[in-house]
Amino acid sequence: MKRIPLPFSQFVVKVHSRCDLACDHCYVYEHADTSWRTRPKVIGDEVLAKAAERIGAHAAAHRLPGVRVVLHGGEPLLAGPDRLRGVAEALRAALPPGCALDLRIHTNGVLLNREFCSLFAALGVGVGISLDGDRAANDRHRRFADGRSSHPQVLRAVALLREPEFQHLFAGLLCTIDVENDPVAVYRALAELQPPAVDFLLPHATWDDPPKRPAGRGEHPYADWLLAVHDHWEADGRRFAVRTFESVHRTLRGFTSLTESLGLEPSDLVVLETDGTFEQVDSLKTAFDGAPATGFDVFAHSLDDVARHPGIVARQSGLAGLAATCRGCPVVRTCGGGLYAHRYRGHDGGGGFDNPSVYCGDLMTLINGITARSGPVPLPAQVAAPVVPAALAPAQLDELARGYGGADTVRALGRSQLALTRAMLAAAWDASGQGRPEAWALLSELDAAAPAAVDTVLAHPYARAWAARQLAGDLGTGLGPLAGLAAAAAVRAGRGDAVAVPVRGGWLHLPTLGRIALPDGEAVVTGRADGFTVRAADGSVRTALDEPLRRIRLAGGWTVALEDVDPLRDSHDHAVAERLPDGELLHWTGALREAWELLGHDLPGYADGIRVGLTAITPLRPGPAGRDVSSAARQAFGVVGIARPATAPTLALLLAHEFQHVKLGAVLDLLDLYDRNDDTLYLAPWRPDPRPLEGLFQGTYAHLAVTEYWGTRTLAYDGLPGEAADRARLQFALWRQYTAEAVERLAGSGSLTALGLRFADGMRAAVAPWLAVALPDAAERAARLAREERAMAGG
The missing domain is CATH 3.20.20.70 (Aldolase class I)
Known part of the structure; x- marks a missing residue:
């Protein structure tokens, strides 16, 4: 296919x-x-x-x-x-x-x-x-x-x-x-x-x-x-996105255009x-x-x-599709020959669309004019260097391949992700034409003077998510989130630095801290040793958050934020919940305490990595009755999205399952485990629709944790009757077989690199002991029937 x-x-x-x-x-x-x-x-x-x-x-x-x-x-x-x-x-x-x-x-x-x-x-x-x-x-x-x-x-x-x-x-x-x-x-x-x-x-x-x-x-x-x-837009601080101008800035720096009328995309x-x-x-x-x-x-x-x-x-x-005149033009990679329709000449043997744009002279003048106004601006030295991610030791890669990842290993992934976030922020800022230079300058200054404050803010999961959106051409938020990151770092540094931050939708958001209700416009945030001040567009001054980011402290040193205020938390595949009322916050607190205790008991090989790597949970809106909803955002390390399920055991399973996606995403950012040019679609045993190779990889890896979860619970029910015990045995029989089949499908794809095959060997070794666990015949029959029914439905 x-x-x-x-x-x-x-x-x-x-x-x-x-x-x-x-x-x-x-x-x-x-x-x-x-x-x-x-x-x-x-x-x-x-x-x-x-x-x-x-x-x-x-x-x-x-x-x-x-x-x-x-x-x-x-x-x-x-x-x-x-x-x-x-x-x-x-x-x-x-x-x-x-x-x-x-x-x-x-x-x-x-x-x-x-x-x-x-x-x-x-x-x-x-x-x-x-x-x-x-x-x-x-x-x-x-x-x-x-x-x-x-x-x-x-x-x-x-x-x-x-x-x-x-x-x-x-x-x-x-x-x-x-x-x-x-x-x-x-x-x-x-x-x-x-x-x-x-x-x-x-x-x-x-x-x-x-x-x-x-x-x-x-x-x-x-x-x-x-x-x-353009000149007035620049003088006003680029208060809204303009695709034409931003496309010129981006293509001049080697990035993609945001509009069909410019660039060669x-x-x-x-x-x-x-x-x-x-x-x-x-x-x-x-x-x-x-x-x-x-x-x-x-x-x-x-x-x-x-x-x-x-x-x-x-x-x-x-x-290759442009007129010969265009192909030799010095601004062709920004101009792109102009809009296709504007090239048409039908009269007198005009060549159809094989012409420069009828706006050719205007486009060249515009591009050269913007180039002259902006000029080459070098990146700050601390972010200009190429990213050299923290390498994983061979033993750490093998540990991850088996589905696990202890504190040191997950910290190594976190360091590599922080380096990648820095590089992506620099690229996004540069591609934008380097707007809001005061915010970027402050971040750069604080990076040298107060690095812990900057690291804390840039490790916020949705910092990278914003950079990824910008680089993909989604400019709906403009550069406001960059100013928000600088402001949050200034507050954490407490040196008296000030930065202007746009207020949209009635909220000023400070990543890792919370948000303040303010009139739309621009607010000036000043970080002080004893807190902060915010001067709003109407002249009012605020010194406290209206809705702080709330964190839950759990046994064993795990503190996790319930991220329900960041406007970029919509990076998940499911709709996010609004700000949680106090009653729902209490429900989440109780459920997390129980789930964390269960993780430590049932999945000890996974719990330590979750403790150091999962810094936030974004509450999602509930799904249809009886359906659990959870998600991991590929461009947001350290956070998962979950709609609070009915029981703590289910929450524990969802946490482990989604954090597997988070870990593997970080591994794939570091290492080539498969041929990225493989565009074949593969069937996962548990899904009716074919998936790209990374999708099969992600699903298989996540189900290592699912298999161990149900295997551990099955062993706990050994010899015991009852509905809960029967359900655990059925789920265990089902998922160990599915996961084993998926590992072999991956290994046999012909597209895994040497490291990918080594990783697949680790997954195979992880599931092998669970395949050897004896189950009652009734559980095996029920699992076989469930697989057949799913196959008949298209799986």
Whole structure:
């Protein structure tokens, strides 16, 4: 089962094909393509069901960790709340386990009201709004068909999204540039709305229908316009994300672009129209009538079929797919030839898309202008050196291979993870264009003057999770978390250092400490020997946390935080719980005390590593009745997510199981145990869906602990009757066989390195003694029946 060269991970789903505005720069209705005229107004049930099925199958076949779906139009709100709910629920239900759905809607905002926002809050739908600036700028193009302004309605929509109840839904603003609008006035109008992000888009144009260039505005008016905005954005401290500017900064430093209109990264996006046809990107509608068409539809063709379409492939060919002029250009790796549609020239043998962008001169001027303004800024010496992780001794690797890991071994993993977090933070800051230099400078200074304070803060599990998101192009949080890390380090150092930290959603978060309720804006945090002070945007001063991070101290020296305040704790595959009320905190405390006692008794070989390595537990929302929910985030060492189960023994099992994932993730960051180019999918004995090799590795390793847990409990019940004893024997018989089969499947994959085969030998040695334990015939029969039933279900 092999992957296609590049699976789709982004989908635009047209839920309504008409619009309630008559914007004269709209690429759907006002450019060359006229296919909208023959399409159904609203996506139908059959199209929706088949589309969800196709997306789910594609995600499963290519083991996608997540997909982004944007609900679009026309104007998608015209589809109505019921249809939008159906779309969201169908998509979410169709995705395979472990595949996250990032669902968004892009709207002109005219119809957005409290009912829609409540629906989107319930469904987890982010909302992006089209707005071209102040009223004068917006009214230049975005009007109703009768000429009325849409600006007041859009401002009401944005105001609604800024309310505390809905603020987390606000995905940002999209602004189409018109060089006749004042760039500073446009920037100020948008900045006043405190968006999390703004996309400034060049108006769609081709060589056949070039963009307007008003007299007296210079040779490159679009570059000049954007550079004026860039300068104010920089001067204001980059208070919101701008993908265009951040993509230039990132690609200049060798990182990936965040937008298809820049950089050489291949496109992984496809569009589904209301009639079920697949199209390429919407911007192609500006080239010629029918330009986006693929000839494929959701009923007759899979997404793999669409991915092989020549037009899709052409947008994935990187440098080789550019015109000869572009391939030799000094800024090509940042420019990327510009947006594919903007290269089109059809008249007079123009070569189709084999041309530079019609904005070529503007793009070069913009890139050179940003380069000249930022210049090369070296990284601080303490983070510029390459990472040399703390090596594991051979005996420690063998110990981990058997599933265990004592205090010294897990501490070694922790040191290597801290080094990796430092490197990733430096890379994320550098890729961002080195915004918030005062926060970075303070972290660097404290790293020399108060290293213990910095180490404590950077060892916070979600510090690395933020860096990973930034490097992957998820800029929703901006550089605010970096300032938060600097502020927390300053508080811990207590030297009187001050740093400005953005407040969003009514909270100032200090990692490892807690959070303070403040008005949105920017607060200045000062660490003092006797605590801290926070001066809010409204001038008020605070000296205490409203919601401190709560820690539970357990016997044997284990202290674990219940992390229910960090906004980045949503890094798990399951929904996180809100701040725990005092009563629930007491339940957690009691359950953890019992579970910790059980771990020491039933899994002593695992308990010591948990004590030194598991620093936090993020409470998750409960799953469906009877289903336990737990998770380990690959980019967050030292934390697991768990919905508190009904019993302490189950909590003990979940802790051990998830910490196995944490340990193995750290090992895989250090060592190559398998061929990373192996894209074959493997069946795990306990799952119905095939998994990539790392998924099989992780599951097998986690079930070493599960096998020992049930084996120990089975031995404790030796000779005793009863329901609990029978259940332990059944689970033991089931999991020891599953785990042994999975070890052999790993070892026989042909993709393990020499170290990987050594690791597999250790896992085989760990499970072998448990295979030799004699069980009653009834337990073996029950386990065999359970395996057969699972196999018949697709396992």
